[in-house]
Amino acid sequence: MIADPTAERFRDLEAQASLIMDVFAKAGFERIAPEIIQPADVFLDVVGEAIRGRTYVFTDPDGAELCLRPDLTVPACRLYLERHPSCDARCRYYYSGSTFRFQPGGATTENPREYRQAGIEFFGDGDQERAEAEVVALTQAVLATVGLGHTRLRMGDLGLFKALMAAIDMPERWRTQLTHDFWRRDALSQRLRKLTTPFSDREPGPLSVLLEQIDPSRPVAARETVRAYLERENISMFGTRTLEEITNSLIDQASDQHYGPLPPESAELIEAYVSVEAPPRAVGARISDLMSERNFDLSDALSHYQRRIDMFEEAGVDMSRAVFSAEFGRNLEYYSGFVFQIDTGTEGSGGYIAGGGRYDGLLQAVGAPHAVPGIGVAIHTERLLNAIKAQNAIGAEN
Numbered sequence: 001m002i003a004d005p006t007a008e009r010f011r012d013l014e015a016q017a018s019l020i021m022d023v024f025a026k027a028g029f030e031r032i033a034p035e036i037i038q039p040a041d042v043f044l045d046v047v048g049e050a051i052r053g054r055t056y057v058f059t060d061p062d063g064a065e066l067c068l069r070p071d072l073t074v075p076a077c078r079l080y081l082e083r084h085p086s087c088d089a090r091c092r093y094y095y096s097g098s099t100f101r102f103q104p105g106g107a108t109t110e111n112p113r114e115y116r117q118a119g120i121e122f123f124g125d126g127d128q129e130r131a132e133a134e135v136v137a138l139t140q141a142v143l144a145t146v147g148l149g150h151t152r153l154r155m156g157d158l159g160l161f162k163a164l165m166a167a168i169d170m171p172e173r174w175r176t177q178l179t180h181d182f183w184r185r186d187a188l189s190q191r192l193r194k195l196t197t198p199f200s201d202r203e204p205g206p207l208s209v210l211l212e213q214i215d216p217s218r219p220v221a222a223r224e225t226v227r228a229y230l231e232r233e234n235i236s237m238f239g240t241r242t243l244e245e246i247t248n249s250l251i252d253q254a255s256d257q258h259y260g261p262l263p264p265e266s267a268e269l270i271e272a273y274v275s276v277e278a279p280p281r282a283v284g285a286r287i288s289d290l291m292s293e294r295n296f297d298l299s300d301a302l303s304h305y306q307r308r309i310d311m312f313e314e315a316g317v318d319m320s321r322a323v324f325s326a327e328f329g330r331n332l333e334y335y336s337g338f339v340f341q342i343d344t345g346t347e348g349s350g351g352y353i354a355g356g357g358r359y360d361g362l363l364q365a366v367g368a369p370h371a372v373p374g375i376g377v378a379i380h381t382e383r384l385l386n387a388i389k390a391q392n393a394i395g396a397e398n
Contacts, residue, residue, distance in 0.1 A: 013116060035069075037068065041065060047070060050333075054104070069100065072099060073119075073376055074366065076121040077366050081366065087124070094120045098114050117378045119379055121374065121375075125373055132308055132311070135356065140342070146384065148388050150321065150344065153322040154342075154343070155338065157324075161326070167296045183328060193267075223243065226247045230243075277326065284309075336359055344387050351383055353380055356375070356377030359374045
């Protein structure tokens with residue numbers, strides 16, 4: 001009888017999921033099963049452009065815009081909000097299920113259009129650093145339980161970057177733009193070059209005339225100006241950006257004409273910060289030295305960072321192959337603080353295996369009455385299975 005590789009892979013994934021779920025359950029998490037079909041507007045508002053363009057969106061016969069869930073964190077948030085409208089409960093959820101994303105380069109074994117995630121979400125814990133350490137330690141325990149050997153832990157901290165942005169004098173929208181770009185090094189450098197260039201020295205763009213007609217203090221009138229421009233130029237609305245989003249972007253560009261450029265020394269400090277990469281224990285001193293040279297004080301944010309590392313060691317997180325990278329972020333834009341991912345650290349490994357972080361503003365973005373602490377991780381079980389098979393194959397050869 002000829003073996004069916006598809007059926008065999010399904011059995012392997014099911015067995016792996018069972019082991020993962022058992023670890024989560026024993027750690028005191030409650031299993032949930034969020035719906036596959038979700039309201040599209042919720043996702044499109046919070047996941048960011050990188051995932052927004054890869055989300056399968058459709059309209060049902062009643063006209064409701066829906067989507068196939070591109071991740072499980074947002075559905076878990078919605079479930080928490082349904083159960084606890086006042087958002088005053090401390091809840092620990094775990095799940096295993098399919099997610100769906102368009103793959104621009106074509107679907108592969110490591111990156112299929114429908115792929116499985118197993119993960120946890122931890123809501124309402126006020127001791128942030130301790131909760132982060134628990135999530136990372138539990139993730140490492142899961143990977144070890146299912147048989148994955150050597151892994152690499154890579155981490156970043158949006159909280160540190162935001163503290164640096166707050167310390168530098170600039171318009172708030174520039175902080176937002178730089179925070180949006182900071183984990184994409186080329187985009188960040190390009191943004192900094194633009195912000196440090198006086199407006200009068202910039203090359204006129206195709207929208208220069210339109211920008212001159214926009215008054216940032218009159219957003220309603222600006223929206224009508226943009227609408228008229230699009231109609232006059234016969235430009236159709238396309239993609240997932242709305243008229244309001246396009247107008248807000250143009251208002252920001254028009255507002256830049258009223259401010260001087262970002263000082264070069266501020267841009268140099270930002271570039272120096274995002275270049276920091278070191279073992280986690282060495283990071284605090286390195287960033288402190290960098291800031292003290294320029295008379296900036298990030299001591300409060302650094303104290304939270306140092307406590308997190310202490311909690312990691314107390315929780316038994318394996319730090320032997322850990323690295324902090326100041327420029328590291330994640331392509332889901334709801335993350336707000338500590339972020340991390342785990343991979344095998346080898347070339348051609350098919351991408352990271354587990355990734356997550358802190359998202360304290362996400363619940364409020366999907367309808368909660370106030371911000372709620374949140375931290376979670378998702379394990380890409382397709383990649384995990386591939387990594388284990390590759391590891392075992394290497395072991396057999398040796």
